[in-house]
Amino acid sequence: MKRLLFLLLGICMLLTGCVKQQILDKITLSFVCAFDEAPEDQIEFTIATPKFSAGKSRTVTNILQSKIGHTSRNITELMSLQLNRPIKPGKLSVILFGKELAEKGLADDLDVILRDPLTSRRMYLAVVDGKAKEILKANFSSNEEKGMFLYNLIDTNVRNGIVPRQVLHDFEYAYVGKGRDPFLPILSLQNNQIMISGLALFKDDKYVRSLDVKQMQVMKLLQGNSKFGTLEAKQDNGTYMAVKNDESKVNYQLGNDVSSPKVTINLNLNAEIIDAKGTQLTIEEQRRIKDRFEQDLTTTGKELFQSCKEEGIDPLGLGDFVRSKTRNWNEEEWKQGYSTMNIALNVNVNLTEMGIRK
Amino acid sequence: MKSTEQPRFTISPFLVFVFIQAMQFGSEYLSMSTKPIQWAGQDTWISVLLCGGCFHIAIWMIYRILNHNGMDLPGIHHQFFGRWAGGVLNFIFIVYFLLIASYELRFFIEIIQVWLFPELTTWPLALVMLLLVYYIVAGGFRVIVGICLFSLIRYITIFALLFPAVFFHYGNLSPVFDHSLNVLVQAGKSLTFPFGGVEALFFCYTFIEAPQKSEKWAYWANALTTVSYLLIILFTLLLFKPEQLPKEIWPQLTKYKFIQFPFIERFEYIGAASQILWVIPILCFCLWAPSRICKLMFGMKQLTALPFLFVLIFTAVCLIPGHESIEAVQKMLSEIGFYLIFAYLPFLFIVSVIRMKVRRVA
Numbered sequence: 025m026k027r028l029l030f031l032l033l034g035i036c037m038l039l040t041g042c043v044k045q046q047i048l049d050k051i052t053l054s055f056v057c058a059f060d061e062a063p064e065d066q067i068e069f070t071i072a073t074p075k076f077s078a079g080k081s082r083t084v085t086n087i088l089q090s091k092i093g094h095t096s097r098n099i100t101e102l103m104s105l106q107l108n109r110p111i112k113p114g115k116l117s118v119i120l121f122g123k124e125l126a127e128k129g130l131a132d133d134l135d136v137i138l139r140d141p142l143t144s145r146r147m148y149l150a151v152v153d154g155k156a157k158e159i160l161k162a163n164f165s166s167n168e169e170k171g172m173f174l175y176n177l178i179d180t181n182v183r184n185g186i187v188p189r190q191v192l193h194d195f196e197y198a199y200v201g202k203g204r205d206p207f208l209p210i211l212s213l214q215n216n217q218i219m220i221s222g223l224a225l226f227k228d229d230k231y232v233r234s235l236d237v238k239q240m241q242v243m244k245l246l247q248g249n250s251k252f253g254t255l256e257a258k259q260d261n262g263t264y265m266a267v268k269n270d271e272s273k274v275n276y277q278l279g280n281d282v283s284s285p286k287v288t289i290n291l292n293l294n295a296e297i298i299d300a301k302g303t304q305l306t307i308e309e310q311r312r313i314k315d316r317f318e319q320d321l322t323t324t325g326k327e328l329f330q331s332c333k334e335e336g337i338d339p340l341g342l343g344d345f346v347r348s349k350t351r352n353w354n355e356e357e358w359k360q361g362y363s364t365m366n367i368a369l370n371v372n373v374n375l376t377e378m379g380i381r382k
Numbered sequence: 383m384k385s386t387e388q389p390r391f392t393i394s395p396f397l398v399f400v401f402i403q404a405m406q407f408g409s410e411y412l413s414m415s416t417k418p419i420q421w422a423g424q425d426t427w428i429s430v431l432l433c434g435g436c437f438h439i440a441i442w443m444i445y446r447i448l449n450h451n452g453m454d455l456p457g458i459h460h461q462f463f464g465r466w467a468g469g470v471l472n473f474i475f476i477v478y479f480l481l482i483a484s485y486e487l488r489f490f491i492e493i494i495q496v497w498l499f500p501e502l503t504t505w506p507l508a509l510v511m512l513l514l515v516y517y518i519v520a521g522g523f524r525v526i527v528g529i530c531l532f533s534l535i536r537y538i539t540i541f542a543l544l545f546p547a548v549f550f551h552y553g554n555l556s557p558v559f560d561h562s563l564n565v566l567v568q569a570g571k572s573l574t575f576p577f578g579g580v581e582a583l584f585f586c587y588t589f590i591e592a593p594q595k596s597e598k599w600a601y602w603a604n605a606l607t608t609v610s611y612l613l614i615i616l617f618t619l620l621l622f623k624p625e626q627l628p629k630e631i632w633p634q635l636t637k638y639k640f641i642q643f644p645f646i647e648r649f650e651y652i653g654a655a656s657q658i659l660w661v662i663p664i665l666c667f668c669l670w671a672p673s674r675i676c677k678l679m680f681g682m683k684q685l686t687a688l689p690f691l692f693v694l695i696f697t698a699v700c701l702i703p704g705h706e707s708i709e710a711v712q713k714m715l716s717e718i719g720f721y722l723i724f725a726y727l728p729f730l731f732i733v734s735v736i737r738m739k740v741r742r743v744a
Contacts, residue, residue, distance in 0.1 A: 029517060036510045043499040114648055138629075141497045142648060145639040193549055193640070201623030348553035351560050 052107055053115045055171020058156035059133050060122035062092045067125065067133065069099040070157045071111065074169045084169045090157055096136055114142045117175040119149050119192075120156040120211065126224065126231035131199065134229075138196060145193040148178045151224040151231060153212035164218045177218065178209060186241040186253040187220055199229050202355045203343025207243075210234060227337045235328070242324045245291060246340055249273050255295065257313075257320040259303075265313060266299035270376060276342075278349045285368035286361075287342055291321065296377040305382060310375050317373045325369045333363050342367070392589050393527050395596035401586065402603035404530035404663035405579035406437075407610060409489055410712070412632040412657070414576040414611070415618040418569035423624050424554060425561045426615050429570035434608030436570070437577050440723050441604055443731040444580065445597045448587045450734050455584035456678040462733055472679055476672040478718060480691065483668035484698035485711045487511060490661040491699070492708055497635065497654035508699045512692055515662065519670045520685060523589045526666045536659040542649075543617050546640035550620040574723060575716035576611065579664070580604065581723070585671045631705070669695070 052073045060068040070090040077083055089106065093099040104110050119137065121130060130149075137143050152159050165173035181187040187209050190198075198206035205226055212221040223235040223243060235243060241253055253269045277288040295317070303309060332339065336359065343362070347353040393401070418426045451458050455475070459468035491507050518529055583600060590596045618633050630636055638653035646652070669691055676687035702708055 029513070029520075032513055033517065036513065044501050141650060143639070144642065144648075145636065146642065193546075196626060197549075197551075197623055200625045200629075202625060344551075345553060348556045351557055 046112060050109055052109045052111045054111060054113070055115055055169060056118045056120065056160065056174055057096075057116060058120040058122070058152070058160055059096070059125055060156050061124040061128065066092050066094055067096065067099075068092045068122075068157060069096045070160055071100075071103065072160050072170045073107070073111070074171070083167050086160075086170045088157075088160055096133065112142075113137075113140060116143055116171075117147050118171055118178065119147060120152050120159065120174075121149065121208075122152055122156040123154060123231065125156075126151045126208075126226075129229045130226075131229040134192070134196065137192065143192075146191050148175060148182075148191055149195055149208050150174075150178060150211045150220075151208050153210050153221060159211060159213050159218060162213055162216055162218070164213070164216060174211075174218070178220070181209075181220055184252050186237070186244050188223070188240070188244040188247050198339075198341070199226070201344065203338060203345075203347050203353075203358065204341040205337040205339050207339045209240075225332070225335065225337055225339050227335060232335050232337065233331060235331075238324055239328050242321060242328055243339065245269075245272050245293070245321075246274055246289060246325065246328075254298070255317060255321070257317045259301075259316055260312065263301045263303075264299075265297070265301055265303070265316075267295035267313075267317060267373075267375070268298045270294045270296050276345050278346060279366075285366040287346065287365070288368040288370065289325075291325075291369070291371045293317075293321075293371070293373045294376045295373055296379065297375060298379060300378070305378055314373050314375055318371045321371045321373070322369055325371070329367045329369070333365070336363060338362065387588050389591065391523060392591040393524060393586075395590060395592055396599050397527050397531070398583075398586075398590060398596040399599040399603045399606075400531045400534065401527050402580060402583065402600050403606055404533050405582040405667060406577060406603065406607040407660065408576065408579065408664050409486060409493075409657050409660040410576045411611065411614055411660070412493075412634045414573060415615055415633055416627045416630065417572045419615070419618065419624050419627055421565050421572075422561050422569035424556065424619055425559060425566060426569055426619065427612055428559075429566050429573060430608060430611050430615050432566060433570040433573040433577050434604060434611070436574075437580060437604050437608075437723070438601060440727055441580050441583070441597075441600045443727055444583050445600070447731055447734045448584070449594060450738055454587045456675050458584075458730075458734075462730075462737070469679060472675050476675050478722075479668040479671045480694055480698070481711070481715060481718075483665050483695050484702065485708070485715055486661050486664050486668070487695065488699045488702045488708055488711070490657055492705065493632070493635070493654050493657055497650055505696075505700050508696055511658075511662075511665070512696055515665050515669055516688060516692055518662075518666045519673070519688060523586065523670065526663070526670055529666055530663045533659045533663045536656065539653070539656060540613070542637055542641060542653065543613065546621055546637055549640070552620065554619050554623070555616070571720065572716070573611070574720045575712070577604075577607065578716075578719040578723065581727075582667055582671070585674060 054071040054073050056072050058070040060070070062068040068090060069092075070088060072086040072088055075085045075087050077085065089103045091099045091102055093102065100111050116137075121133070125133070137147075160170060164170070178187065182189045188207070190206065190208055195206045195208065198204040205228070207226060208224045209220045210222045210224050211218055222237055223240040224231050225233045225235065241255070244250055244253070250269065250272050254266055255269060256264055256266045259265055272291065272293040274289065274291045277290065279286050279288065297305065297313070305313075343355070343358050346358065415426070418429055422429050447458065448454070451461065453461075456468075456472050459471045462468065463471060487508060488504070490511070491502075491504055494507060495502050495504075518525055580600070587593055614634060617637070618627070621637070622630070622633060627633060635650065635653055638650040641649035643649065669688065672691050673684040673687040676682055677684045702711060
């Protein structure tokens, strides 16, 4: 009996490799894919598959595959008919959406990615100003793989820059969750160079309005504590000065009574002067500069609130904040009161350092 | 009937901690957070504490029953309800454990099928797992407890909770006490299935050396389970909006989607495969307990009963086709488990108390 059992257990060892293998050399891994609008409710799906040329190290070229169809998975299947190796989504790190498709809504296309057990929830999404396919066609990354280039582009700007983070998980969180609306960075092509040119604000899953780079920066400051970015403001004498954000802290307060603003946002920013345009930085001068920056940030912030209210969207998650402080919060009531709601913004800039010159 | 087995078959009282902990903390934890959070939202952690408290009382009752009678449940059934009624009750328990074993095994295979190998058919993995389980169970109760001890490695996966920490929204936990007690109890009820497993004490009682001393260890095991579940619920609340959860089947596996290492891109492979550590101890016990009941009822050898149970579970597992039916089985089992703990156990307790009183008077 025992011997039989051991024999059976031994046979189990032979079962390894009985399921389908996926060897890296025999599959196509794509890092980036793009969705575009196509006529008759179809989508145009593009993937850029890397091609490593033998012999020449560190050079990667991309081959573009593009097809029109109803579901991206079926399109992938059709693409496989043209490829010598099947496409696998395991390493997908950036998804681009064409502007027109984003205006119609992204939820349907995101479902396939959220449903797949082999995709990351940390991948970046971006809206492309124009057609997403066009951006992948451009030769913007010289020798680098296009997908990796785009991933690093967004990733560094989110980690050490002024772009607010919105990965796939954040997007779904903001889209499905109450009292919050999603946003995504906008990529655009300028002289064959890709740049993050602003932020696309969404109502539910539909792209409705865009922010420019400056508003995006303020958005990032209001979203959470950050340590990066350079701010610029016009001074009284017409010159521009620049400060570096050393540490910014933001907190939200709920108004207690009816007369006070519903939500007060306090932004505290420790900044270092990095470009003073030759001005002697006396105490009074510093105070003036500080006032200028505070004013500048407040104005941009107010503009931001105003445009959000006009569209009835809430990318900052104010509704969610109020929910967390109110009992029996009601989403409908909140939405009705939102357009006329009083949001106060207090900015406090501290000039802590001024480089190595006075 | 003597109150304990021969010393060479028994385990130290503190191992009850390991054993009960492994029995309670089953793989149901993967999907347990979805339902209660739909009802109780940010207050679900209160339901977890509530449920943990109820199971504390349940363990207390179990020990009272067992200590009064000094024998395990099949013996108690015989004594309380006579040969036939007791036999029927014991038989129900056999079916219950076999169902749990089939469910746990099928659940694990489903996870492997969905997350790792979609092409995998059910039976080869079921066969391999059951062979492993057979090997362990044939070694006796002490080996099963050894496997429970080994399965404690699973607590390493607690570090996986830290990786998505940058996505936590702490505002999701407030306002506290925004739900009525009614809703909290309802949410707590749906948590009884993950907490279930303490009934294993009924069957291993005679295998514990100095069983009276093991009581506190059972409480500690329940406390550890409560804390683990509390962590899981808090984690789910921080990471997800309640509206996101109905769309997730296994929110606790989704957390592995946030982990990226340069050397392993898809950590889900490890996360999903590690579920075996949750499944194996329960599977072992759920094969051992019926074979033990068979031995006590029919006087057959445990090793003779095992192959029959083995075939039964194997057939049952292969007959559960897909996700819908696995959910249905889970629903049924959680109903049975609920009534077992909150109806049958108090009933047994009352009968036991009355018997003691009557005997003392007479």
